[in-house]
Amino acid sequence: MGGTSSERDVSLASGLRIAEALRSRGHAVRAIDTARGELSSADEQRLLAEGVVKQLPPSPSELARMNAESLADTAARLPKRGDCDVAFLALHGGRGEDGTIQALLDLAGVPYTGSGHLPSALAMDKDLSKHLFRAHDVGTANWLMATDPSAPPSAATVERALGWPVIVKPSKQGSTVGLSIVKQPSDLGAAIAEAFEHDDEVMIEQFIAGRELTVGILGGEALPVGEIIPKHEIYDYECKYTAGMAVEEFPAKLDRGQTAAVQQQALAAFRALKLGGYSRIDFRMSPEGHFYCLEANTLPGMTETSLIPQSAEACGISFGELCERVVRLAVDGKKALANG
Numbered sequence: 001m002g003g004t005s006s007e008r009d010v011s012l013a014s015g016l017r018i019a020e021a022l023r024s025r026g027h028a029v030r031a032i033d034t035a036r037g038e039l040s041s042a043d044e045q046r047l048l049a050e051g052v053v054k055q056l057p058p059s060p061s062e063l064a065r066m067n068a069e070s071l072a073d074t075a076a077r078l079p080k081r082g083d084c085d086v087a088f089l090a091l092h093g094g095r096g097e098d099g100t101i102q103a104l105l106d107l108a109g110v111p112y113t114g115s116g117h118l119p120s121a122l123a124m125d126k127d128l129s130k131h132l133f134r135a136h137d138v139g140t141a142n143w144l145m146a147t148d149p150s151a152p153p154s155a156a157t158v159e160r161a162l163g164w165p166v167i168v169k170p171s172k173q174g175s176t177v178g179l180s181i182v183k184q185p186s187d188l189g190a191a192i193a194e195a196f197e198h199d200d201e202v203m204i205e206q207f208i209a210g211r212e213l214t215v216g217i218l219g220g221e222a223l224p225v226g227e228i229i230p231k232h233e234i235y236d237y238e239c240k241y242t243a244g245m246a247v248e249e250f251p252a253k254l255d256r257g258q259t260a261a262v263q264q265q266a267l268a269a270f271r272a273l274k275l276g277g278y279s280r281i282d283f284r285m286s287p288e289g290h291f292y293c294l295e296a297n298t299l300p301g302m303t304e305t306s307l308i309p310q311s312a313e314a315c316g317i318s319f320g321e322l323c324e325r326v327v328r329l330a331v332d333g334k335k336a337l338a339n340g
Contacts, residue, residue, distance in 0.1 A: 002033030004067040005094025006057045006177040006198060013053050014302035015090035016044055021320040022088070022327070030084070034077055034091065034101065035070040053303065057177055060197050074101075081109040086330045088113050088323070089299055093173060097299050098124040113330045115298045119274045123296045126171045126203050129273060133293050136272035138265055140293045141284075145171070146202040152192045155185035158204055165207040168192055170199030176235065181207060208284040208292045213252055215266035216300070216311035218278045218322070219329050222263035223311040227252035248307065250314035262291050269293050277329045280308045 001015025002008055012033070019029045031039040039047075058066075078101070079087055087110050095101055099121035105112045115123070122128050133140045144161055146152040158166060168191040169179040178198035180191035188204075195202040212235055216223035228235050229247040251259070266281040273296055280300035284292045300308045302323075312322045 001031065001090040002035050003091045003094055003096045004035050004063050004070060005092065005096060006060075006063060006173060007092035007094070008035070008058055008063070008066075009053045010057075010301055010303060011090055011092045011096065012047060013304075014092065014306070015088075016048055017304065017319075018088055018090050018302055018323050019044070021323045025320050025324060029088075032077055032079075034074050034096065035066055037073075037077055075104055078104055078108065079110050084110065086111045086113065086327050088327060088330075090302060092299055092301065093124075093177075098172065111330050111333070113299075113326050114277045115273075115275045115279065119276065120298050122273050123275065123279075123298045124172050126169075126295055127201065129296060132272045133269055136268050138269045138272060138293050139291050141206040141208050143203055143205040146192055146196075146204060147200075149193070149196045152189070152202070153204060155188045158188060159185065162204065162206040167203075167205040167207050168195050169203050169205070170195045171201040171203045172199050208286055210284050210286040211252075213254075213262055213283045213285055213291075214307050214311070215263055215281045215283070216278070216308040217266060217270045217275070217281065218308075218312065218317075218325060220267075220270075222266055223308070224251040224314040225254060225259050225262055226250040226307055226311050226314075227254075228307070246305075248305075248310055250310045258285075258289065265291050265293060269296055276333060278308065278326050280311075 001011050003011055015031060019031050022029050031044055033039055087105055089096065089101065089112050091097055091101060097120060099117035102112060102117035102120050106117060114120070122132065127145055130140050130143060142162055144153050144158060165181055165183040167179065168182055168188070170177065178195045180194060182188050182191045192202050212228040214226045214228065227249045231245045235246060262283055262285070265283065269281045270279060275296065275298060280297040282294040282297070284294060286292065300306065302309060309319050309322060
């Protein structure tokens, strides 16, 4: 948990809640912050008392400093073969969700939750994800990429290709960090510059008006569809992690055909990226009833306001049971690989 991505605070909140749930069901759990080391019981209690998720994520400069300080020690902090039955990954964004940590655990022979290193990397890169979605008939909005901060696409190019408004966001980030809605040409440059503060590539995406939907996947099966109705124009960082800033309905008010269609699209996206274990696939549903996949989350949030626990609860799966199922999927998956 923890780590050095912009989603560090969210990751700590997820990890502490997972640890508490698994302990309550009789499991021995060690909590490890990949940036700071193992958390003592006192550390955990202090973090819980302080309230982990702040209104804003850590700044890029703060994260860069933390990353520089912890980079050499990250691998040493990970479990080794025989240290544990399974590593439950509660990391979000950065090296925790881009496949780097997963590759290190593969080398160490340690089973871990979620997807493998290559699917994790593919899902983190929104540009590559969209190409794979299109190849597997998963609907997704049109987009352009900015790869050079000194020569981004012009407003005229964006207008011809996508129209207005557009979404500008880092290509390899989560929790809407660095994301902007651009409604007029004069605001495009500043939005691209802000997104480049968080990543080396920026996506400029056609804005799809409509309803925000999410589908959890657990063990290759789609969970009940949820709808998010944020207080802000988009489901941003504050709306995601501040109680009362969004209405989340599980199951979503869709007819049977719409529910089946978006669940099928979610499963197709899951397979397109070769994901495993569990994940969450996010969509926009246009007023005409078309579904557009926004992204796949390979290690979805597990905080008190997170979506996949709500989706699981809607079909009778408690949070503790959800955590145990995720662990079992990881253990069984490792056994299947060992048996050929």
